[in-house]
Amino acid sequence: MLLSALTTSLDVLALETWAPGTARQVLDTEPAAAPGAQVSGGPRAVLRLANISLSFGGLTALRDVDLDVAEGEIRAVIGPNGAGKSSLLNVVSGLYRPDQGEVWFGDHAFRQVPTAQLARLGVARTFQNLALFNGLSAFDNVLIGLAHRVHTGFIRQLVGSPAARRIEAENRAAAEEVIGFLHLQEVRDRIAGSLPYGLQKRVELARALVARPKLLLLDEPFAGVTLSGKQELAQHVRGARDRYGTTIVLIEHDIGIVMGLSDHIAVLDYGRKIADGPPAEIKTNQAVIDAYLGVAHEDETELAI
Amino acid sequence: MTTITETTVAPTRLSWLTPNLLGVALLLLLGYGLVPWIGSDYLMDAVLTPFLALALAAIGLNVLTGYAGQVSLGSAAFLAVGAYAAYNLNLRLPSLPLLADIVLAGAIAAAVGIVFGLPSLRLRGFYLAVSTLAAQFFVQWALTKFGWFSNDNASGVIDAPVIRIGSLSFTSATGRYVFSLSIVAVATALTARLLASQIGRNFIAVRDHEVAAKVIGVPLLRTKLLAFGISSFLIGVAGVLWAFAYLRTVEPAGFNLDRSFQILFIIIIGGLASLRGAFIGAAFIVVFPLLLSRLGAALLGSVFDSGVLEMSQRIVIGALIIAFLIAEPRGLVALIDRAVAAARRLRSSQS
Numbered sequence: 280m281l282l283s284a285l286t287t288s289l290d291v292l293a294l295e296t297w298a299p300g301t302a303r304q305v306l307d308t309e310p311a312a313a314p315g316a317q318v319s320g321g322p323r324a325v326l327r328l329a330n331i332s333l334s335f336g337g338l339t340a341l342r343d344v345d346l347d348v349a350e351g352e353i354r355a356v357i358g359p360n361g362a363g364k365s366s367l368l369n370v371v372s373g374l375y376r377p378d379q380g381e382v383w384f385g386d387h388a389f390r391q392v393p394t395a396q397l398a399r400l401g402v403a404r405t406f407q408n409l410a411l412f413n414g415l416s417a418f419d420n421v422l423i424g425l426a427h428r429v430h431t432g433f434i435r436q437l438v439g440s441p442a443a444r445r446i447e448a449e450n451r452a453a454a455e456e457v458i459g460f461l462h463l464q465e466v467r468d469r470i471a472g473s474l475p476y477g478l479q480k481r482v483e484l485a486r487a488l489v490a491r492p493k494l495l496l497l498d499e500p501f502a503g504v505t506l507s508g509k510q511e512l513a514q515h516v517r518g519a520r521d522r523y524g525t526t527i528v529l530i531e532h533d534i535g536i537v538m539g540l541s542d543h544i545a546v547l548d549y550g551r552k553i554a555d556g557p558p559a560e561i562k563t564n565q566a567v568i569d570a571y572l573g574v575a576h577e578d579e580t581e582l583a584i
Numbered sequence: 585m586t587t588i589t590e591t592t593v594a595p596t597r598l599s600w601l602t603p604n605l606l607g608v609a610l611l612l613l614l615g616y617g618l619v620p621w622i623g624s625d626y627l628m629d630a631v632l633t634p635f636l637a638l639a640l641a642a643i644g645l646n647v648l649t650g651y652a653g654q655v656s657l658g659s660a661a662f663l664a665v666g667a668y669a670a671y672n673l674n675l676r677l678p679s680l681p682l683l684a685d686i687v688l689a690g691a692i693a694a695a696v697g698i699v700f701g702l703p704s705l706r707l708r709g710f711y712l713a714v715s716t717l718a719a720q721f722f723v724q725w726a727l728t729k730f731g732w733f734s735n736d737n738a739s740g741v742i743d744a745p746v747i748r749i750g751s752l753s754f755t756s757a758t759g760r761y762v763f764s765l766s767i768v769a770v771a772t773a774l775t776a777r778l779l780a781s782q783i784g785r786n787f788i789a790v791r792d793h794e795v796a797a798k799v800i801g802v803p804l805l806r807t808k809l810l811a812f813g814i815s816s817f818l819i820g821v822a823g824v825l826w827a828f829a830y831l832r833t834v835e836p837a838g839f840n841l842d843r844s845f846q847i848l849f850i851i852i853i854g855g856l857a858s859l860r861g862a863f864i865g866a867a868f869i870v871v872f873p874l875l876l877s878r879l880g881a882a883l884l885g886s887v888f889d890s891g892v893l894e895m896s897q898r899i900v901i902g903a904l905i906i907a908f909l910i911a912e913p914r915g916l917v918a919l920i921d922r923a924v925a926a927a928r929r930l931r932s933s934q935s
């Protein structure tokens with residue numbers, strides 16, 4: 280609630296000054312493709328951020344960030360607290376309007392992504408702080424992930440027209456499948472708000488997955504999950520990609536998980552992208568190590584592995 | 585063998601207040617089959633008919649506030665719109681059957697509700713509640729100011745017509761009670777059905793996490809306005825019952841802010857986001873003053889006059905509201921559910 284209040288009051292006078300090929304002061308470890316062009320030979324970018332900047336009053340949360348996420352990859356976004364990771368996802372899901380830059384989904388470019396259309400564009404997300412519908416059962420939380428597919432009006436739902444009943448049945452079947460896939464059968468009828476934290480995280484993942492999104496944005500899905508829970512959840516995230524071909528952008532602090540799970544890692548620091556590459560490269564990247572050593576951060580030791 | 589019968593019998597005996605078809609069927613059987621024959625006119629006229637009308641109004645408000653999370657203080661306005669709309673439809677379009685008048689009156693209340701629901705797209709919580717007060721004052725003002733609504737009665741008073749469906753007329757206390765029961769039963773069933781559909785889930789989603797709901801693709805604007813529309817429809821129909829079946833002579837002042845608060849208190853005491861809660865809360869609000877006056881008269885004799893009654897009633901209800909808001913926001917219905925569950929556990933641990 281607070282979030283949307285903040286976004287609506289974001290009074291951003293965006294200048295349409297974005298141009299392809301703007302000089303980047305970003306330390307890329309990968310040659311960045313010019314926006315609009317295909318990554319040569321590679322799969323097409325499902326998500327592309329072009330020159331995104333975002334500020335809150337005097338505070339710059341994102342500065343000239345470019346990001347290309349290829350189809351079917353798991354792309355981690357890491358960085359110290361306050362680096363701008365969540366802000367990045369909020370820009371991608373249209374909750375924040377960037378001061379400059381564009382967000383591309385496939386061939387569609389947006390200055391501000393229309394949040395209400397997100398599901399129809401094939402994008403789903405989870406939130407850093409749990410955002411379940413606490414009054415609904417776990418199953419209904421998953422089922423409502425398909426809300427955008429219900430286009431029958433209220434009279435037809437009231438009388439239970441054939442179309443309304445068919446859509447409801449299809450959606451229930453899809454929700455049932457994801458519930459099974461994430462092993463949530465035992466808690467399917469429990470009220471979501473009454474579940475333990477780790478399970479709530481999993482229900483939220485299921486709610487995002489049920490629509491079979493092309494692009495899935497996960498904001499710290501492992502935070503607060505127990506060690507064994509993390510392993511299991513990591514398998515589910517990878518499983519989602521392998522099974523549904525979902526492209527995943529994953530924000531995560533646990534470097535061990537990130538290294539094991541992702542194909543590429545982008546590193547943010549003070550709103551800038553300071554590195555972007557495969558895990559092996561990130562591990563030895565001096566700028567990344569400096570960034571993590573430069574701030575007192577619990578993960579710095581983990582990075583040293 | 586004996587243990588099996590034990591455990592299967594126990595739940596049915598104790599679960600008469602938890603939602604199941606059997607319980608509803610039993611209550612309907614009681615309401616139609618028993619009460620009209622053995623109940624006194626006083627019971628039906630002064631207790632059950634207002635109980636039914638208030639319960640329906642509370643269901644309406646619960647759709648909006650309990651399920652969709654939009655606070656409203658304008659319930660009495662929609663009661664009034666329903667009552668006066670039905671009165672005028674009956675008066676000016678005499679060829680329309682009364683049932684059509686009732687449905688149309690509900691629709692008119694829904695339209696007014698949607699208009700006054702528009703601020704909900706921008707405002708929430710306290711600010712929305714204050715803006716629904718506009719409906720409250722505007723409607724009361726309009727009904728007093730423009731004589732047309734009351735067929736040019738100087739103070740806006742209307743005399744309700746006799747309830748007549750086809751060749752049946754419902755004039756007696758029993759008749760008006762049975763009529764109210766039928767309308768409330770049908771309206772409740774339809775509401776329950778709607779709440780179990782995608783629309784009901786959308787309501788709760790908007791209530792629990794608006795941003796997540798938007799991201800998922802729940803149409804916020806449509807969902808909120810639908811909540812206002814359905815809510816006002818139900819409250820409008822309740823207003824028709826209030827005017828036609830219960831009081832039969834109403835004035836705009838009867839639909840004042842106190843009435844709005846009364847309906848809000850019903851859903852807080854009974855239980856937010858629960859249809860059963862609306863009935864339990866309405867029963868409480870209707871029966872409680874009667875019990876209090878009997879009790880007061882018995883204990884204090886003539887000192888306990890109507891002034892004292894009203895004051896003590898306000899104090900007790902105010903205290904109850906605070907107690908529920910702090911200790912059990914889910915209301916009486918949650919207390920009952922918990923008692924039933926505890927009794928069941930006791931039974932099963934004994935056997």
Ligand SMILES: Nc1ncnc2c1ncn2[C@@H]1O[C@H](COP(=O)(O)OP(=O)(O)OP(=O)(O)O)[C@@H](O)[C@H]1O
Pocket residue numbers: 285335338339340358359360361362363364365366367407
């Ligand atoms: N709505 C907002 N209003 C004002 N400032 C904000 C808002 N959202 C984020 N910020 C600021 O932007 C900066 C980046 O925040 P962000 O939440 O994106 O960081 P993060 O990388 O996700 O951090 P964490 O790891 O703690 O989740 C922070 O300084 C934060 O205070």
Ligand SMILES: [Mg+2]
Pocket residue numbers: 364365366407
């Ligand atoms: Mg964050």
